[in-house]
Amino acid sequence: xxxxxxxxxxxxxxxxxxxxxxxxxxxxxxxxxxxxxxxxxxxxxxxxxxxxxxxxxxxxxxxxxxxxxxxxxxxxxxxxxxxxxxxxxxxxxxxxxxxxxxxxxxxxxxxxxxxxxxxxxxxxxxxxxxxxxxxxxxxxxxxxxxxxxxxxxxxxxxxxxxxxxxxxxxxxxxxxxxxxxxxxxxxxxxxxxxxxxxxxxxxxxxxxxxxxxxxxxxxxxxxxxxxxxxxxxxxxxxxxxxxxxxxxxxxxxxxxxxxxxxxxxxxxxxxxxxxxxxxxxxxxxxxxxxxxxxxxxxxxxxxxxxxxxxxxxxxxxxxxxxxxxxxxxxxxxxxxxxxxxxxxxxxxxxxxxxxxxxxxxxxxxxxxxxxxxxxxxxxxxxxxxxxxxxx
Numbered sequence: 001x002x003x004x005x006x007x008x009x010x011x012x013x014x015x016x017x018x019x020x021x022x023x024x025x026x027x028x029x030x031x032x033x034x035x036x037x038x039x040x041x042x043x044x045x046x047x048x049x050x051x052x053x054x055x056x057x058x059x060x061x062x063x064x065x066x067x068x069x070x071x072x073x074x075x076x077x078x079x080x081x082x083x084x085x086x087x088x089x090x091x092x093x094x095x096x097x098x099x100x101x102x103x104x105x106x107x108x109x110x111x112x113x114x115x116x117x118x119x120x121x122x123x124x125x126x127x128x129x130x131x132x133x134x135x136x137x138x139x140x141x142x143x144x145x146x147x148x149x150x151x152x153x154x155x156x157x158x159x160x161x162x163x164x165x166x167x168x169x170x171x172x173x174x175x176x177x178x179x180x181x182x183x184x185x186x187x188x189x190x191x192x193x194x195x196x197x198x199x200x201x202x203x204x205x206x207x208x209x210x211x212x213x214x215x216x217x218x219x220x221x222x223x224x225x226x227x228x229x230x231x232x233x234x235x236x237x238x239x240x241x242x243x244x245x246x247x248x249x250x251x252x253x254x255x256x257x258x259x260x261x262x263x264x265x266x267x268x269x270x271x272x273x274x275x276x277x278x279x280x281x282x283x284x285x286x287x288x289x290x291x292x293x294x295x296x297x298x299x300x301x302x303x304x305x306x307x308x309x310x311x312x313x314x315x316x317x318x319x320x321x322x323x324x325x326x327x328x329x330x331x332x333x334x335x336x337x338x339x340x341x342x343x344x345x346x347x348x349x350x351x352x353x354x355x356x357x358x359x360x361x362x363x364x365x366x367x368x369x370x371x372x373x374x375x376x377x378x379x380x381x382x383x384x385x386x387x388x389x390x391x
Contacts, residue, residue: 031072032321032328035092037103037113040077043206043232044105046261047306048077051127053299054310055102058318060298066100066314067321074098080206082108089116099123099328102313105230105306107131107150107177114138123328127313128306132181135357137388141335144320144356146313148278149384150181150228151188153255156276156362156379157226158189161253166223168198172213172237173228175202182228182255190226198222208236214244225250230257235265242269256365256372261304263370273367279305279347280363280374291346302370303346312345316352319343355386 036055038048059071074096076088085108092098093116101117101124104110110129115138117124124143126134130150134143161169169190173179179202187197199220201213217225225246229237234257241252256277259270281302291311295303316338323337324330335356342349343358350360364378 031070032066032100032326033072033074033096033098034066034100034102035074035076035089035096035098037076037078037089037092037101037109039080039105040075042080044080044230047105047128047231050261050304050306051102051105051310051313053295053301054303054307054312055127055314056310057295057298057307058311058314061294062318066317067326069321069326078104078106078109080104080106080109082106082112085109085112086116089113093117093120093122100125100317102127102310104129107181110134111138111177114140114143117143121331123317123331123334125313125316127309129178130181131177132384133177133388135353135355135384135389136386137390139355139386139389139391141356141391142331144313144316144338144352145358146316147309147358148360149185149357149386150178150255151185151384152278152360152362152379152382153257153276154182154185154226154228155189156364156382157253157255158186158191158195159193160274160276160364160378161224161226162190162193162195164224166195166251168196168222169224169226170199170201170217170220170222171197171226171228172201172217174205174207174233176205178230179205179228183226186226206233208233210237210240211244214240214246217250218244218246222250225252227252227254227258229254230260231262234258234262238262238266238273239269256305259365259367259372261306263367263372270367274375275365275367275372276362276378277305277365277372278358278360278362279308280365281371282373283346283348283363285346285348287344288346305347308346312343312347315343315345353383353386355384355389355391357384357386359383 105128107129126145256275320334350358362379363374365372
């Protein structure tokens, strides 16, 4: 009887072992679940669509796969509403059990996503939101950014405006994380060069009633204005500033989001505006040219910085997960491998900092027609200081 029991146990084990190894194999060869949490309605809707387009374009170039694995998408409209963000991201993590989160545009939403990603050890790639804390105090081996920190374009423009001889400047933005941090980066560089921010004007997000603030700018008579707006708000602000006649006497400068993805709607009001950003439409490289041709062919639209950031979010995942053979559980190993890699982006090659934020060139750009054309590099290989990161 005992011999029979031993034989039966051995037989069961022989069957179980292949099943176990098959299950382990399935974790690395089955479909990767990707949760897209982006704005599909409201002020930032066009930005969310461009990010998704760019992400899916890169996957299409790889046969629709990430690190050789098929992809299944789950989508949530985050509505650019931080108060709904935790519930929305939990729909993807707990209900849909996604392996990877991609989002978002609004910095307040991204902060909530980063907290959930950190608490659950879910892989997150942020394809736009520049909230400094994401790659600062909240940094983690499973959290990456394919875009920028709010500090970077702001800091670069602070240097530019100081070099142009402006001494007294007014800043204007929405009162939220992205605006606050962009102005903070600008002030750090501008005041380091001897400039002074004489007034910081804000209004609640996504309010676009600018008239009272424009009247205040006119009364203050600064040398210039620095601004941070994006999406529909950027369209309205540029048109209102132009209509008020302020550009004739008070030059307007901004982080590049003021004119990226918005030029068609802004029309002549945006002509000649100078901005700083990590991408420009006329970068004459084989990489950028091929990307732009592929994007136009796929979507019948001209790509912008948001499409680039979506594309590079997929590139980061391709590179990192290929290094760990598609095993999404190996977050630390993936992070270590990514520290040695260079992402060949349409914006130009970039590496990731120890906090997983791009170290990249920030371009000075001028609006001509319907394009943001590079006038050269404003800040070479600018790294975010990642203050508070303890990774």
